[in-house]
């Protein structure tokens with residue numbers, strides 16, 4: 455009798471909640487996915503010179519009316535910057551907005567004065583030149599504004615773009631790599647809209663959660679791809695929401711990269727969690743020619759069903775995202791390489807110290823910051839532009855222990871370096887997080903340890919940042935600053 459009841463009562467409800475009920479049901483996928491154009495550059499004496507313009511524009515996402523947006527070199531989002539490891543890059547940024555902005559190269563190893571933090575503000579109407587060598591390996595990075603207290607609203611209005619790096623290793627691998635054809639960038643964000651099609655900024659539970667998905671700024675999107683292995687580069691560009699990606703037919707796929715580079719080998723999975731700021735690359739086998747739907751599932755598909763439907767927490771997105779339509783192709787199917795990358799791992803005993811970051815709890819220090827979000831401290835402190843929180847010695851290997859004492863999950867992001875996760879609450883890293891990372895979601899009451907090394911760049915005056923990548927938390931002061939100093943230069 456009990457089993458019978460489960461079958462006739464619970465299963466249809468579960469089926470409805472998991473597979474039918476979504477926050478954005480009723481999509482027809484009638485719009486062709488926009489692919490951000492590749493930004494062209496001028497070669498000046500061996501340097502690749504790019505031009506970026508932060509500007510206002512108008513976008514009509516819902517086809518019911520226009521809304522004012524921001525973009526780089528266009529109305530919404532920005533072009534994809536694509537470079538090779540070893541390139542010398544110059545990026546001229548013009549700020550055509552009537553407010554200050556910055557451009558931060560998220561995930562990239564650049565000098566602190568080129569990092570595009572609140573210490574490199576570009577005034578309204580002003581310009582800024584970033585120049586740095588590309589030291590990171592092949593990866594999917596991104597760029598976005600980072601002005602203190604204004605990051606959330608500028609990103610929400612459209613300022614963000616992808617920054618793709620190739621290297622000899624990535625070029626030698628047989629991976630889908632034709633940009634926009636079988637190597638598809640996906641900037642995934644959700645928004646709130648009014649009936650007249652205008653974007654609405656409204657905080658809910660202390661951050662911006664939308665009910666309408668945009669992919670590369672396209673609402674209701676589909677993409678046509680060859681019926682073979684196809685790579686997708688996923689960026690969670692949302693202000694606050696974490697997604698659990700998967701397909702409606704539950705087909706497995708291979709994760710091949712984390713934030714900062716390729717995994718050592720492809721990781722077969724059916725779900726992939728990305729919190730704000732995180733990236734991943736996946737390869738999906740579409741040689742069966744069947745259409746499929748990229749979705750975001752509730753965090754725990756059974757236990758949290760009720761919460762998934764009725765609440766709006768960071769991990770509970772339940773959305774249809776993108777219809778994928780495979781078309782017959784003559785190309786020979788290729789297998790994924792078994793080995794993708796070589797990752798040299800530091801041993802925990804090589805770390806000179808463990809630095810502890812406690813997220814949440816009571817505030818002991820710091821003035822209320824300019825942003826709109828809740829005031830959540832790191833180590834009891836709110837962000838203060840005039841205070842250096844940590845001093846790291848150049849070349850040191852360190853373990854950072856991120857302890858979440860707050861009431862919700864926080865994606866912790868550090869500038870300057872890529873790190874390797876050691877463990878979560880003492881449990882060794884999951885394969886999905888076993889590669890290079892710059893952002894890691896730390897759940898309530900969880901402790902995450904990572905190991906990293908602070909190389910190349912030292913500056914006694916200009917700090918790097920670490921912060922929560924829920925942008926309203928960052929703007930609300932959930933951020934700190936660290937200097938990297940060279941003891942031999944002092």
Ligand SMILES: [Cu+2]
Pocket residue numbers: 830863864865922923924927928932
């Ligand atoms: Cu946070």
